[in-house]
Amino acid sequence: MEDSRVEQADHTAVRVALWRALHLRADPPPYVFEDEVGLRLAAPGDDWQRRPDMDPEGTRTFRAGVVARARFVEDLVTAEAARGVTQYVVLGAGLDTFAQRRPEEVAAGLRVFEVDRPGPQAWKRQRLADLGLGVPEGLRLVPVDFEAGGSWWKELVAAGFDAGRPAVVACTGVSMYLTLEAITATLRQVAALAPGSTLAMTFMQPAELLEPRTRALLENTTRMARASGTPFLSFFSPREMLDLAREAGFTEVRHVSAEDLARRYFDGRADGLRPEPAEELLVASV
Numbered sequence: 001m002e003d004s005r006v007e008q009a010d011h012t013a014v015r016v017a018l019w020r021a022l023h024l025r026a027d028p029p030p031y032v033f034e035d036e037v038g039l040r041l042a043a044p045g046d047d048w049q050r051r052p053d054m055d056p057e058g059t060r061t062f063r064a065g066v067v068a069r070a071r072f073v074e075d076l077v078t079a080e081a082a083r084g085v086t087q088y089v090v091l092g093a094g095l096d097t098f099a100q101r102r103p104e105e106v107a108a109g110l111r112v113f114e115v116d117r118p119g120p121q122a123w124k125r126q127r128l129a130d131l132g133l134g135v136p137e138g139l140r141l142v143p144v145d146f147e148a149g150g151s152w153w154k155e156l157v158a159a160g161f162d163a164g165r166p167a168v169v170a171c172t173g174v175s176m177y178l179t180l181e182a183i184t185a186t187l188r189q190v191a192a193l194a195p196g197s198t199l200a201m202t203f204m205q206p207a208e209l210l211e212p213r214t215r216a217l218l219e220n221t222t223r224m225a226r227a228s229g230t231p232f233l234s235f236f237s238p239r240e241m242l243d244l245a246r247e248a249g250f251t252e253v254r255h256v257s258a259e260d261l262a263r264r265y266f267d268g269r270a271d272g273l274r275p276e277p278a279e280e281l282l283v284a285s286v
Helices: 011-026 037-042 060-082 103-107 118-130 152-158 180-191 212-227 238-248 258-265
Strands: 087-091 111-116 139-143 168-171 198-204 252-256 279-285
Touching: 011 037, 011 060, 037 118, 060 103, 060 168, 060 198, 060 212, 060 258, 060 279, 111 118, 111 152, 118 139, 139 152, 180 198, 180 238, 180 279, 238 252, 238 279, 258 279
Parallel strands: 087 111, 087 168, 111 139, 168 198
Antiparallel strands: 198 279, 252 279
């Protein structure tokens, strides 16, 4: 039977790509993260900055969080590659553009595996071709039909991932859409990778742990996510997330807070731009 699903980008992935681009237009330098390729892939039209979810003031803390987590992950990948790690896995890749923006690292031997649902990934493959970018030798697009029970691990190995060698695995902006069971299974799978592997995963804190202003913003975002058909399913305190990672088998775990990211990437800015302390980072090592 012919597959009737329309190949298209996930709307949340498009929003992330546009927020990255908006950072370069709405915020003054120095830029925390520079990505114009995602905007080219999304091709949102000339009026994209007039979208309600692109309001420069209303979205500033959320876009700060998006660029901060992207910068942190790519700094981590660069550091791990410098010590010999040659595999980088992006779970829920969306419109990730590392391979297009960092071709020198791919050419130097870093193999990038982008794991995502088949429809959005087929759409992305076509957009890369349309833009003349193509899929470089060091990039593997790994489609996984999660809804049909597909195993990202089996597909990753089939795409050439070497389970005997360490890797950096990134999963950002994804866990809030997953069940506890799916998150636990992912943690266990990554914890079973070769020694020297590292996971960077974002997680959303429960509203009751947040300050009133941040709590109101999160509750509004949660309502919008539910209305768009992609409800938030999972929230964790930092301690809960660290405990999950330890129970999964990681030898070292640490919490990187939004405040940590603010000190690292935003200190001294005249505009006061800082990430919202709602989405935090787990960094876990095997």
